[in-house]
Amino acid sequence: MTPATRPRPEDPAAQPAQGDSPGPEDAAAQPTPSTRPEDSAVQPAPSGRAAGEAPLRRRLKFLPSGLLASAAVLAVGVVIAALVRGAAPAWGMAAGVGLVAASYTLSSLAIAWADSVNPRLVLVVGLVTYVVKFTLIGVLMIAVSATGWSGLPAMGLGIIASVIAWTTAQAWWTWHGKFTLEFDGK
Numbered sequence: 416m417t418p419a420t421r422p423r424p425e426d427p428a429a430q431p432a433q434g435d436s437p438g439p440e441d442a443a444a445q446p447t448p449s450t451r452p453e454d455s456a457v458q459p460a461p462s463g464r465a466a467g468e469a470p471l472r473r474r475l476k477f478l479p480s481g482l483l484a485s486a487a488v489l490a491v492g493v494v495i496a497a498l499v500r501g502a503a504p505a506w507g508m509a510a511g512v513g514l515v516a517a518s519y520t521l522s523s524l525a526i527a528w529a530d531s532v533n534p535r536l537v538l539v540v541g542l543v544t545y546v547v548k549f550t551l552i553g554v555l556m557i558a559v560s561a562t563g564w565s566g567l568p569a570m571g572l573g574i575i576a577s578v579i580a581w582t583t584a585q586a587w588w589t590w591h592g593k594f595t596l597e598f599d600g601k
Contacts, residue, residue: 474527477588478520484584485516488576496569507566511573518548519581 489512497505522544529540560567 470531471524471527474530475523477585477592478523480584480588481519481581482516484580485512485577488512488573488580492573492576496572500569503564503566504569505566507564507569508573510566511570511575512577514552514570515574515577515581518552521548 489509492508492512493505496508522541525544526537526541529536559570
């Protein structure tokens with residue numbers, strides 16, 4: 416017997432009587448690694464498409480509120496930028512809003528994945544995602560600013576407006592959302 420399948424000494428019902436060998440009905444009653452709480456942290460995450468979708472979906476319930484807020488900023492901002500300044504600022508506004516939406520969505524997906532695998536990974540994955548993301552954004556912004564593109568100021572406004580809208584939507588969702596804070600061990 417391996418330590419994972421050995422009956423716990425504090426559970427006399429799980430131990431077979433002297434001379435008895437465990438039968439098929441006793442095997443079902445014995446604790447298995449997946450049913451013992453102290454072993455749940457060691458178990459790998461379930462694989463497969465159906466098993467992996469539910470935990471991520473549950474962890475990303477807030478995502479539509481931020482995406483809807485970004486879509487609203489995109490629609491209003493692009494129209495205003497196009498009417499006031501022209502095509503390049505309209506594209507700049509769209510690029511700024513798209514950059515924020517993609518950045519927040521990527522972070523959310525990475526952190527939700529890490530939490531579904533092992534909650535201890537959340538900080539590491541979140542920080543690595545943050546560093547990589549903002550390094551790439553910094554390099555991109557330096558490259559774009561070197562071109563002298565006239566849509567850059569509108570892109571900056573799009574970034575600011577989208578961050579404010581996403582943060583407001585996230586705060587609203589958190590305040591009004593019906594959820595419980597529970598740790599499921601996964």
